[in-house]
Amino acid sequence: MTEPLLVGTDLFKMYGTTPALRGSSLTVRAGEIVAVMGSSGSGKSTLLHCLAGIVRPDDGTVVYAGRQISAMSDVERSALRRRDFGFVFQFGQLVPELTCVENVALPLRLDGVRRKEAERRSREWLDRLEVGDVAGKLPGQISGGQGQRIAVARALVTEPKVVFADEPTGALDSLNGEKVMQLLGQAARDTGAAVVLVTHEPRVAAYADREVVVRDGASLDLERVA
Amino acid sequence: MSPSWLRELLLGARMALAGGRSGLARATLTAVGVGLGVAMLLAAVSIPHMMQARSDRGAARADQNYGTQVARTDRSTLVGVADMQYRDTSFRGRLVQAEGSQPVLPPGLSALPRPGEMAVSPALARLLVSPEGALLRERLHYPTTALIADEGLQGPGELAFYLGTDTLTADTSGVSRRNAFGDENTSEGLDPVLLLLVVIIFVVLLLPVAMFVASAIRFGGDSRDRRLAGVRLVGADTGMARRIAAGEAMLSALLGIAAGAVMFLAGRSFVGSVELMGISVYPSDVQPDPVLAALIVLAVPAAAVVVTMLSLRRVLIEPLGVVRRGADTPRRLWWRLLMPALGVLLLLPLVGSVSKESEGFSEWQVIGGVCLILLGVATLLPWLVQSVVRRIHGGPVAWQLAVRRLQLDGSMSARAVTGVAVAVAGAIGLQMMFAAVEANYQRFSGQDSTRAQISIAARMPHGWSDAAGFAARLAATPGVTSVTPRSVLSLNLPASPSGEQASAPLTIGECAVLRRLAELGDCADGDVFLVDNPDVPVPAPGATVTLNEEGEGATWTIPSGARTVRPLSDPLNGDTVGLLATPAALPVAIRDRPDLQLQALVTVDAAATDTVDRVTNTRWELDPLGTTWELNPTVVDNKFAQIRRGLFAGAAATLLLIGASLLVVVLEQLRDRRRLLAVLVAFGTRRRTMSWAILWQTAVPVVLGLVLACAAGVGLGAVLLRIIGAPVAIDWAGIGVVSALAGGVILLVTGLSLPVLWRLMRAEGLRTE
Amino acid sequence: MSIGHSFLGLLEGRPRHGYDLKRAYDERFSPGRPLHHGQVYATLSRLLKNGLVVVDGLEPGEGPERKRYAVTDAGITDVQSWLSQPEKPEPYLQSVLYTKVVLALMTGRPADEILDVQRTEHLRLMREVTRRKTGGDLAEQLICDHALFHLEADLRWLELTAARLNELAARVRP
């Protein structure tokens, strides 16, 4: 088995007096798709935020490719997220005033890629996700399913090592959800990206290689139980 | 109003307050915003009463006869003008002396101070006991036996005193006999040009305030639209939704008026303790004009409803959400041009009709014209922003984000900037007018402050024979380096063949002094010189002239040995004119005339401090009715200077107010985009990028607004200059200053919104509610 | 009963040989689980006996594979009525799993472990089916989806039961 790429160990996080994580651990290997399941409010999103270096856990460590994320400065973590990670959220993630292709190009441009080149690569990804025809439209003018595919394209355009997807199909009907998951899974396998897939839908989780269940802020790695 | 109407309005009013803490915050924000505007409007409409009260009190204490003879009675009081300056403040001083047993009293006194005692204003009393008043204490060392009451003062901070004396005589110049105080028509009204300026200043400052009120009413508009969508979902039709919105707006406006009234009253009680530009005001003088105040109270809620209705025109409130219309529809230009065009048309008939001497003008025509031109800026700006921004492509990420945002919803930012643009346009127009008018009101005094710094006038009881002693006393004052004493009398020249009676000044002084006034050549005591200056003709030697002064008309025959000499420039009066005489050349009746006025030019050591006040102290001992003044190359008409200072203070306050509303708009936009910001942070966007995006997003409309404002301001200025008949000249420096001020406000707003941006750029925003 | 009906439906298009029928059925309806020859023979002889198909032609040799079959009018009517009849919904209340959980609770064994193990197994199967689905054509996808939805329903039940184990325990324990 390959070396672990991203390891979160004994993560604790409190929001005020609300415990969101109580000793959660998760290991992600390169190229694998891990589903994080659990009822709503169980701490899935918080776990994802900690692993991605968006939120600093109160206790515990997150190690990515041998580097401790929780010890990095904000600037370093931002750069890491820009280069090595990609993100897909449930909704409201596209910048409404940018066209779809500009939205996809955004992470590349943030990392200093020139506009022409960034948009060329973005168009390739839009075609790959079968939404090349809406490239010039604004997010307000396309359907939810198309919007999520744009978001997937944006998450993958930088060819990240890990894609974090928080309920990427949560706002879609099952057909569109299936399609988005298929495309995300396929594209991730093609580029060798690992995916941390937060969901409470078993059919979505079934696209993963294995799953982890979060209950009351603690994760239960089922493979180890089984 | 049908009951259902009323119900919907009330429902709207309740909704304005509903929504927990954020709803309350929104209502508070609007109330504070509208309140600020209302308070400013109330303050503005209080100014007429304030000015009136000040000028009434000024007229009530008027005590100058201007040469009119007044008979002595039992009630007569003699009043001598002893106005003086201490540090930078000039203030009113009077010597008073009872001539009868029941002397009339100036307002604010219950008895005339006895000789050697004085009554002072409260502010002067405070100054005299404070460390800052030490030098003044040496001058006004008399016991203070009474305080001047409010009705005898213009404002609480005014310095003034009445000093009792028994040395005045009615025929001394500067002394008036009064059998009553007060004068109907002593206060000078503003001439038409200044009135025009004042009217325009008001329009230029208050229009942006009114626009600020309008934008304050729109605070929280987006969340209101969402709320209305909720109301539509449970079955309200479009009309009901609109009435609910109207109810909400009206309640905010009413709360705003209440807040404004509170702020106004608070500010009013505070006003007594501040002094701005040498003016202090009694709180009781600050009373809004009742008609205008009623207008404000009615107009603000009405405007709130109208603004709300207008803003709903572009929004489609559907049960499932809010659809913004017309993002792509190009704005039409023609009607936007109509307004400024109408404004210019209104003003054009006035061209050349207003001057210092003209009769007056239709104030409403001016107000209407200026308002229309400035409102033209407000209507043109959204069109301009949309047209320009649509053509912008490319650029770095921050720029792209900003431009795209403006393309999608440019009107939002344009609206916020409109106030700035209107204020700047007005200020530029005014600035141009100022530059032109200033020349008329700024007299070039001909004084040369490099050769002498202080000029003294003091009466010499024994005429010229006191001159040396006076000069010695002045020279002994610390800081004084030299004193040049002389006297000037006016002579009536013999009538010319055409019958005109000319007059010329006669300057008395030692050779050393006269030598500075003309190219004398040889000079000995007893010589007389005739100055060859075409401005003032002089009689030939041997002619007989008469003294043209109060009292007796002594005559003098100009010695035949009098030589004609060429003039030199004098530090006080410019090129010398008239006759020059050494003391011995004059008859005693002229030379040692009682109360001959000494004019002494004083030079001072630049390193010494407070010399002017020390010299004034010496002069006060020599003659309290004399004067001391510093030499200045230019003298700005006092009234003009005050208007100008008022404009700058007002413009600064207005820009700050507008800056506040801009800040609110930016913060609101940021808060609306909280989730998006969090997503951007998630995929690694730098703070710097977002900060620049915010700056560009504000700066682009502001720059466009400034360009438009400059154009409109120059246009307005040109029309105004034509009205007062002055040549059109563009005041680039003024444009620069005003634009820089506006730019500073933008930077300030961006700077203040950054901490909020950074706070929002955290992961908490990712949480889905 | 459905193999017979499927055969009839396949024959409606055109007459087929026995081996042809089996191949078509395996491809469409039962990928990965081919029919036994015996099943094919038994089904076809039953259809022949009931007059729903007739032998339309013969190739040299023995066995049903050598015969060509065609559907009769009676056969077409029979398919029609089968299609228009709804399937009886299966109430799975008496499922083995339920029995296991209740038994575990009654005997004081850890019921949530049973549920977790079952859950893992369900998900494992779902992943497998999903994998097959992503490789397959539309027909295969639809069949897999059917399985997935059923599995998902079971999973939901597992989750709900897990969440209500305490309640259930209170009921089943004396």
Ligand SMILES: Nc1ncnc2c1ncn2[C@@H]1O[C@H](COP(=O)(O)OP(=O)(O)O)[C@@H](O)[C@H]1O
């Ligand atoms: N920013 C936050 N502030 C306060 N509480 C939070 C915040 N984010 C999450 N929580 C709380 O932490 C718990 C876990 O939340 P979350 O990780 O979003 O769960 P999930 O994604 O599984 O629905 C919940 O109780 C939630 O209310």
Ligand SMILES: [Mg+2]
């Ligand atoms: Mg979540």
